[in-house]
Amino acid sequence: EAGVTQFPSHSVIEKGQTVTLRCDPISGHDNLYWYRRVMGKEIKFLLHFVKESKQDESGMPNNRFLAERTGGTYSTLKVQPAELEDSGVYFCASSQAFAGVAFFGQGTRLTVV
Amino acid sequence: AQSVTQPDIHITVSEGASLELRCNYSYGATPYLFWYVQSPGQGLQLLLKYFSGDTLVQGIKGFEAEFKRSQSSFNLRKPSVHWSDAAEYFCAVGRQTGANNLFFGTGTRLTVIP
Numbered sequence: 001e002a003g004v005t006q007f008p009s010h011s012v013i014e015k016g017q018t019v020t021l022r023c024d025p026i027s028g029h030d031n032l033y034w035y036r037r038v039m040g041k042e043i044k045f046l047l048h049f050v051k052e053s054k055q056d057e058s059g060m061p062n063n064r065f066l067a068e069r070t071g072g073t074y075s076t077l078k079v080q081p082a083e084l085e086d087s088g089v090y091f092c093a094s095s096q097a098f099a100g101v102a103f104f105g106q107g108t109r110l111t112v113v
Numbered sequence: 114a115q116s117v118t119q120p121d122i123h124i125t126v127s128e129g130a131s132l133e134l135r136c137n138y139s140y141g142a143t144p145y146l147f148w149y150v151q152s153p154g155q156g157l158q159l160l161l162k163y164f165s166g167d168t169l170v171q172g173i174k175g176f177e178a179e180f181k182r183s184q185s186s187f188n189l190r191k192p193s194v195h196w197s198d199a200a201e202y203f204c205a206v207g208r209q210t211g212a213n214n215l216f217f218g219t220g221t222r223l224t225v226i227p
Binding site for chain 1: 117147149154155156157158159162203205214215216217218219220
């Protein structure tokens, strides 16, 4: 069974540009999460989808970040326009149950220059 | 407010030596507790979890952790470290009810010397 897959693994963009990160959860997992780790800091929760609905987006830093999960399958996280402080590793995770164990992807390392 | 503290940023141990990584948490309710590991170039892999019951939990790769409610701790241990254990380790806490959005510590990087 495939795990959580994230694309791309690395992205380097200039300040002001737009970047879209993609996450494919484990098949059958209704719950999908985005997390972010800024260098040297803790991994922080961004938002949680249940199927296609946003259950909790309290961790989204500002309105430059837009997450979608059309059809309740894969999810995208768009940053527009990107700022230097958006650099970090973005992790996606999925779980089957509402309070179940989350399985993480390998992360997307975003560098904004 | 929920928080997780991993006081050791970097630990170096010799191969074959024992290991203990510390984790303390602050949480308003009975938590779910997790240890994840990230090896170079890999994603976060679940080592073990504590939901309830026996406070000593066994995980993969020979790791174990002990939940001590009185100390708000969930330290990770391994009796004999292998070179392949070199990685970054994250302690996390989640809610027992509702969504399991996790709160992570800042991580402990483990270096293993031959």
